[in-house]
Amino acid sequence: MKKIILLLIGLTLSSQSYAQSVDYREKAAKLVAKMTLEEKASLCSGETAWSTKAIARLGIPSIFMTDGPHGLRKAEGFDFTNSVPATCFPTASALASSWNPALAQKMGEALAVESQANDVQILLGPGVNMKRSPLGGRNFEYFSEDPILAGTIATAYINGVQSQGVGTSMKHFAANSQETERMSNSSNVDERTLNEIYFPAFEMAVKNAQPWTVMCSYNRLNGVYASESPYLLNDVLKKQWGFKGFVVSDWGAVNERAAGVDAGLGLEMPASGGFNDKKIVDAVKKGTLSEARLNEIVIDVLAVTLKAKDSHKKGIVVDKIKHNELARQVSSECIVLLKNDNAILPLKSSLKKIAIVGDFGKNPRYQGAGSSQVRPTQILNALTELQKLAKGTQFSFSTGYNTAGETNDAQIAEAVQNAKNAELVIVFAGLPDSYESEGYDRNNLDMPAGHNKLIAEVAKANANIVVVLMNGAAVSMPWKNDVTAIVEAYLGGQAGGGAIADVLTGKVNPSGKLSETFPARLEDTPTAMDFPSRDGNAIYGEGVFIGYRYYDKKKIEPNFPFGYGLSYTTFDYSDITANTTSAKDSDEITIAVKVKNTGKVAGKEVVQLYVHEQESEVARPENELKHFEKVSLLPGEEKTVSFKLTSRDFAYYNTKSHDWVIKSGKFDVLVGSSSRNLPLKQTIDIQSTKPVKVVFTRESLFKEFKKAPNSVAIYAQIVQSFTGSTKKAETEDEKKAAAFFEAMLADMPINKFMLLSGGKFTEESLEAILKAVNQN
Ligand code: BGC
Numbered sequence: 001m002k003k004i005i006l007l008l009i010g011l012t013l014s015s016q017s018y019a020q021s022v023d024y025r026e027k028a029a030k031l032v033a034k035m036t037l038e039e040k041a042s043l044c045s046g047e048t049a050w051s052t053k054a055i056a057r058l059g060i061p062s063i064f065m066t067d068g069p070h071g072l073r074k075a076e077g078f079d080f081t082n083s084v085p086a087t088c089f090p091t092a093s094a095l096a097s098s099w100n101p102a103l104a105q106k107m108g109e110a111l112a113v114e115s116q117a118n119d120v121q122i123l124l125g126p127g128v129n130m131k132r133s134p135l136g137g138r139n140f141e142y143f144s145e146d147p148i149l150a151g152t153i154a155t156a157y158i159n160g161v162q163s164q165g166v167g168t169s170m171k172h173f174a175a176n177s178q179e180t181e182r183m184s185n186s187s188n189v190d191e192r193t194l195n196e197i198y199f200p201a202f203e204m205a206v207k208n209a210q211p212w213t214v215m216c217s218y219n220r221l222n223g224v225y226a227s228e229s230p231y232l233l234n235d236v237l238k239k240q241w242g243f244k245g246f247v248v249s250d251w252g253a254v255n256e257r258a259a260g261v262d263a264g265l266g267l268e269m270p271a272s273g274g275f276n277d278k279k280i281v282d283a284v285k286k287g288t289l290s291e292a293r294l295n296e297i298v299i300d301v302l303a304v305t306l307k308a309k310d311s312h313k314k315g316i317v318v319d320k321i322k323h324n325e326l327a328r329q330v331s332s333e334c335i336v337l338l339k340n341d342n343a344i345l346p347l348k349s350s351l352k353k354i355a356i357v358g359d360f361g362k363n364p365r366y367q368g369a370g371s372s373q374v375r376p377t378q379i380l381n382a383l384t385e386l387q388k389l390a391k392g393t394q395f396s397f398s399t400g401y402n403t404a405g406e407t408n409d410a411q412i413a414e415a416v417q418n419a420k421n422a423e424l425v426i427v428f429a430g431l432p433d434s435y436e437s438e439g440y441d442r443n444n445l446d447m448p449a450g451h452n453k454l455i456a457e458v459a460k461a462n463a464n465i466v467v468v469l470m471n472g473a474a475v476s477m478p479w480k481n482d483v484t485a486i487v488e489a490y491l492g493g494q495a496g497g498g499a500i501a502d503v504l505t506g507k508v509n510p511s512g513k514l515s516e517t518f519p520a521r522l523e524d525t526p527t528a529m530d531f532p533s534r535d536g537n538a539i540y541g542e543g544v545f546i547g548y549r550y551y552d553k554k555k556i557e558p559n560f561p562f563g564y565g566l567s568y569t570t571f572d573y574s575d576i577t578a579n580t581t582s583a584k585d586s587d588e589i590t591i592a593v594k595v596k597n598t599g600k601v602a603g604k605e606v607v608q609l610y611v612h613e614q615e616s617e618v619a620r621p622e623n624e625l626k627h628f629e630k631v632s633l634l635p636g637e638e639k640t641v642s643f644k645l646t647s648r649d650f651a652y653y654n655t656k657s658h659d660w661v662i663k664s665g666k667f668d669v670l671v672g673s674s675s676r677n678l679p680l681k682q683t684i685d686i687q688s689t690k691p692v693k694v695v696f697t698r699e700s701l702f703k704e705f706k707k708a709p710n711s712v713a714i715y716a717q718i719v720q721s722f723t724g725s726t727k728k729a730e731t732e733d734e735k736k737a738a739a740f741f742e743a744m745l746a747d748m749p750i751n752k753f754m755l756l757s758g759g760k761f762t763e764e765s766l767e768a769i770l771k772a773v774n775q776n
Contacts, residue, residue: 065169254276572598695774
């Protein structure tokens with residue numbers, strides 16, 4: 001009867017809302033109860049490189065999953081050259097620079113439509129790993145060096161894709177920030193750093209978007225493979241954050257399969273020829289893996305499989321032109337204007353002759369290499385698009401360098417001549433394909449020598465030089481002071497050339513902001529000493545100080561800071577207010593600021609809110625991004641932007657209580673246009689209502705007793721037991737001696753007092769003090 005009702009509902013509802021009405025875990029559990037042990041194990045690995053196994057006798061379907069984050073790459077096996085044509089959107093480092101979650105959501109919806117049209121149930125993305133070093137080979141595929149920015153964009157992207165009945169696979173969980181030795185390397189990260197830096201993007205997206213799957217990474221975390229880490233997959237992902245989908249291995253990330261099942265790994269990909277399925281069966285038979293645990297894991301996989309299949313929409317046709325237009329719109333919001341001396345941009349319509357120099361002007365670099373590589377439906381180049389938009393201007397083109405980035409005297413001479421004959425030069429440069437790829441890291445920040453030389457030489461020939469960069473990650477800029485304007489276009493996808501033309505001509509006012517710091521030199525970077533690690537152990541010694549957190553603390557001037565980006569208009573920040581300046585950690589705090597467009601054209605500004613703790617208990621970054629909002633403003637228009645702050649915005653991760661904790665005290669809330677331009681400040685006094693419960697032990701330090709609830713009495717008791725005197729310090733000399741005593745012994749474990757007090761501080765004294773202090 002229930003089946004008939006559900007069927008009727010299914011006929012009247014769309015596939016998606018039908019899917020929402022079904023309890024797939026219940027359905028999956030019933031099916032699992034009917035399976036043989038071998039059938040259960042079979043569902044724990046793929047059938048092919050991209051699909052799961054079906055079980056015909058139980059009506060269990062196979063689902064198809066494929067990359068990738070910025071476009072569909074559906075191919076036969078591993079031959080990516082023949083993937084289906086699909087819209088190539090800007091890659092993740094570009095998308096994050098839009099600081100626009102609504103746009104990321106729209107892009108996600110479009111990606112899902114293309115997935116539906118190609119019968120793909122799960123799209124393998126987004127990648128939310130932190131950019132620990134600018135040299136990370138896959139930085140173009142990751143959002144940011146900041147977890148809040150990455151988590152916000154990821155959440156919107158996932159919600160966008162999944163709103164159309166297609167699942168996502170948020171990856172690569174966790175601490176996968178280098179490509180070198182990626183399948184074996186151990187990321188050695190302390191607990192606080194994991195929780196404050198490497199986890200939150202995953203955590204935010206799990207809590208706010210519930211990706212259908214999470215992909216575990218290849219690497220080990222503190223010695224344990226992510227694919228068999230109960231800490232990562234079970235304790236953190238499932239128990240702490242409430243993840244409801246299944247974990248899929250990165251392709252080939254499995255180590256010991258049965259240990260993986262026990263830890264919480266649902267699906268092994270790609271197909272492993274059945275030998276790992278057999279290992280699962282053997283482990284259950286031997287009793288080293290419980291069948292109940294296997295059942296739980298299979299239910300995870302099956303529930304998503306059933307939902308995914310039911311959510312498939314038949315007859316979807318992709319409007320390729322519309323998607324190309326969307327890709328262009330997204331890309332234009334990702335472009336970051338880094339320098340614009342003499343307001344040389346937007347290009348004046350009065351310009352008669354512009355020289356376009358550099359192969360990328362005609363043959364754009366628009367995506368990175370590896371599993372995310374899409375076969376685009378078309379490619380727009382900046383030269384052609386500029387010609388369409390600036391009809392009154394003549395454009396002359398010089399290649400400048402070859403595809404490897406090398407140049408020669410003849411190419412330079414031609415470009416220089418071209419530059420001399422023009423009123424303005426636009427040089428297209430950046431990183432060639434081979435410089436950025438999955439599978440290996442960069443070994444320096446430099447663009448090819450040919451690109452740098454071309455810029456330097458044409459800059460001598462013409463005073464009006466605009467450099468447009470196409471690259472997936474930060475580069476050094478030895479010519480920074482010799483050029484008039486710098487436009488960071490990132491890897492803008494197939495329509496990136498059109499987006500560049502839109503921004504250069506002023507059709508679109510640039511509004512991107514850097515989602516990563518552009519350091520001046522490699523030596524300045526937080527991981528300069530040892531990245532990538534090559535000895536099997538990556539020591540995350542910089543701790544929480546990655547990206548701007550490091551440059552700010554060390555007072556290092558980067559080329560361009562995190563959050564930075566110019567506009568063709570100007571914005572003024574004023575009137576910061578708070579609903580309270582003295583609050584309890586349980587209170588919600590509202591901060592409001594006014595932002596005004598003080599220029600002549602409409603524009604969008606990313607209002608950024610950072611928090612600074614005045615006196616912290618542990619080493620904390622100067623300022624940390626907590627909220628941001630992108631606002632559109634007409635010339636002269638002013639808007640009030642409000643942010644709601646909760647306790648998490650002020651807290652740090654405490655390794656004694658294994659939880660987020662606020663130390664009572666003053667916090668500055670800073671608001672502005674980049675991590676290094678925060679003109680507004682509001683100080684808030686926050687009272688913690690959940691102080692960390694400290695258990696005092698024989699090894700607790702003398703100074704720690706000062707923080708005990710009844711510290712004055714306890715402290716006096718300790719001093720008295722040690723000195724054997726009840727006399728209070730009265731004279732100046734006595735006070736000095738007491739202060740010296742305190743300073744000398746501050747860092748001493750309390751049990752050492754027994755050894756150093758000449759027998760006055762006894763075992764009984766210690767017991768009495770611990771009893772008194774732990775009672776509270
Ligand atoms: C990559 C993943 C990708 C998978 C499937 C792996 O090598 O690390 O990001 O989704 O291949 O193509």
